[in-house]
Amino acid sequence: MSQGGGPDAARVPHQRHAGPARLADIAQQAEVSEATVSRVLNGRTGVAAATRQRVLAALDVLGYERPVRLRQRSAGLVGLVIPELTNPIFPAFAQVIEQVLAGHGYTPVLCTQSPGGATEDELVDQLVERGVTGIVFLSGLHADTTADPARYARLSGRGVPFVLINGFNPRVSAPFVSPDDAAATRIAVQHLRALGHERIGLAVGPRRFVPVQRKVAGFLAETGDAGLVQHTLFSVEGGQAATVSLLDAGCTGVVCGSDMMALGAIRAVRQRGLDVPADVSVIGYDDSDLFAFTDPPLTTLRQPVRAMASAAVSSLLEEVGGLVQHTEFVFQPELVVRGSTAKAAPRA
Numbered sequence: 001m002s003q004g005g006g007p008d009a010a011r012v013p014h015q016r017h018a019g020p021a022r023l024a025d026i027a028q029q030a031e032v033s034e035a036t037v038s039r040v041l042n043g044r045t046g047v048a049a050a051t052r053q054r055v056l057a058a059l060d061v062l063g064y065e066r067p068v069r070l071r072q073r074s075a076g077l078v079g080l081v082i083p084e085l086t087n088p089i090f091p092a093f094a095q096v097i098e099q100v101l102a103g104h105g106y107t108p109v110l111c112t113q114s115p116g117g118a119t120e121d122e123l124v125d126q127l128v129e130r131g132v133t134g135i136v137f138l139s140g141l142h143a144d145t146t147a148d149p150a151r152y153a154r155l156s157g158r159g160v161p162f163v164l165i166n167g168f169n170p171r172v173s174a175p176f177v178s179p180d181d182a183a184a185t186r187i188a189v190q191h192l193r194a195l196g197h198e199r200i201g202l203a204v205g206p207r208r209f210v211p212v213q214r215k216v217a218g219f220l221a222e223t224g225d226a227g228l229v230q231h232t233l234f235s236v237e238g239g240q241a242a243t244v245s246l247l248d249a250g251c252t253g254v255v256c257g258s259d260m261m262a263l264g265a266i267r268a269v270r271q272r273g274l275d276v277p278a279d280v281s282v283i284g285y286d287d288s289d290l291f292a293f294t295d296p297p298l299t300t301l302r303q304p305v306r307a308m309a310s311a312a313v314s315s316l317l318e319e320v321g322g323l324v325q326h327t328e329f330v331f332q333p334e335l336v337v338r339g340s341t342a343k344a345a346p347r348a
Contacts, residue, residue, distance in 0.1 A: 029058035041067060053103060075105035076133035078316070081123050083113050083139050087234070087260055088288035089303065093138055093165070096309035104317060106133065121151060127160075134161040134316045139211075142176075143167020146208045161319035163312045167210040168328050175315035176328040177308050181211045182218030184301040184333040188255040188283045189222040191299075191335055196344035197253035197281060201228040201246030203239050203265055204257035215257055215285075232261075239264025243282075247272060252280055252344050259284035259291045259300055266294075266340065277342035287336055296339030304331045 023034040030037065032051060039047050040055040047055075059066055078101050082090045098108040109132065111123040118126070120141050127135055135155070141147040142164045149171045155162060156173065163175045185202065192200050202219045205212045212231070220227050228249050230242035239261030243254055247268065254269075256262040262284030269280045276282050276296060284291060284300035291298040311329050318325060 025062060026055065026058045026064075029062055030054040043067075076107070077109050077127075077130060078106045079109045079111055079123075079127035079132045079135040081111045081113070081120060081127075081135060081137050081140055085112055087258065087286075088290050089259070089286040089305070090138065092288045092305050093309055096306050097136055097138075097313060100310050100313040104313065124151075124155060128155075128158055132160065134163075134320055136312055136316060137162060137164045139166045140164065142169050142172055143210050144208055145169075145210060145213075161316060163316040163319065165308060165312050169210070173326045175312075175319065175325055177312045177315065178211075178328055178330050179303045179308065179333050180330050181214035181333075182221070184285060185215045185218035185255055186222045187333070187335050188285075188301060189219060189227075191283070191337070191341065192253035192255070192281055195253075195281065195341060198344070199226070199228075199249070199251045200253040200255065201230065201243075201249065201251035202255045202257070203230050203232060203242035203246065203261050205231065205234040205238070205261075207231055212257065219255065234258050234261060236260050236264040236267070240268045243268035247274075247280070253283075253341075254280060255283045255285075257285055259286045259288065259298060261285075262291075262298055262300065262340070263294065277340050279345055281341035281344070283341060285333075292338065294340075299338045299341040300336055301333040302336050303333060307331055 023037050026037045027034045032055060036047060036051060037055055040052050056066060080094055080097055082094055085091050094110055098110070101108045109127065109130070111127065113120060113123065124135065142149070142152065143166055149169050152162070152172045152174060163177065164172065165177045166179070168176045168178055189200055200223060202216065204215050207213065216229055219229065228246055228251060230245050232238035232242040234257060239256055242261070243265040246254055254265045256265055262282050265282045266276050269276050269282070274280055282299070284298045287300045287302035291300055308331050315325060315329070
């Protein structure tokens with residue numbers, strides 16, 4: 001019993017480099033009451049899971065060992081397969097997914113594809129050999145209409161639950177989590193039209209990817225015959241090359257399929273001796289943290305990363321628990337207006 005006395009009091013673990021911790025210190029760090037701290041340390045019920053995690057995190061931050069009974073054993077390994085880390089949106093997703101998985105007691109295993117490295121199928125084999133509880137795929141082969149979806153049926157046959165983010169395939173029986181790509185490009189065109197832009201182009205990735213097809217469909221639904229589409233690579237260089245063609249066609253507004261492509265679009269505009277946004281407005285897609293600090297700050301369509309990542313983990317854990325929901329959960333993007341879009345320059 002601690003000096004505080006009472007049935008709920010606990011002997012607080014000793015700090016590694018100082019004297020014993022006090023309930024008050026932990027309560028202040030976790031922003032909860034001392035009684036709540038005491039209940040958590042004694043392993044008592046009646047504390048919300050999120051509050052319990054805050055108290056345990058406060059112990060860690062203050063440098064105190066958790067009581068042995070509160071040292072959570074891993075509920076299992078969960079693989080996270082992502083394309084690469086050079087596009088900031090992928091590590092942004094990975095970070096949130098890992099946080100949510102850890103909050104549920106799972107240990108995330110990050111698997112990154114790279115040119116010349118392991119393929120998605122090879123990574124999956126490695127994960128299954130290690131006995132993972134499940135797998136989260138982000139922008140994987142499920143999004144490629146030319147890839148064989150049978151690989152996912154085989155994975156189901158091996159008894160491994162999985163969830164797929166960004167890219168729907170009706171031939172794959174699994175939960176999907178996607179942004180509304182068609183709505184995103186419609187919103188982008190509406191924004192540029194409201195600024196007076198009449199000639200608007202779309203710089204987007206290869207045709208075979210489902211998110212690309214949806215972006216194009218939304219764009220053309222809004223622009224009709226006036227819309228111009230350039231397919232290229234999802235990269236700075238790809239965005240630059242596509243924008244050169246769109247500028248040649250007289251576009252004063254460019255919608256891009258990713259923020260990285262938008263950086264290439266801005267480069268192409270400047271190489272023409274033009275200004276963003278005075279001469280040409282540029283809109284990106286994704287909105288990871290870096291793009292509020294570009295020159296100019298990038299107007300973009302924000303993927304709801306936290307909501308999508310949380311939904312993906314929840315769906316996976318439901319699959320693990322035997323609750324099957326093989327459907328697509330679609331999340332609405334948000335237009336974030338910054339400095340790369342402005343009113344169209346008056347015609348000469």
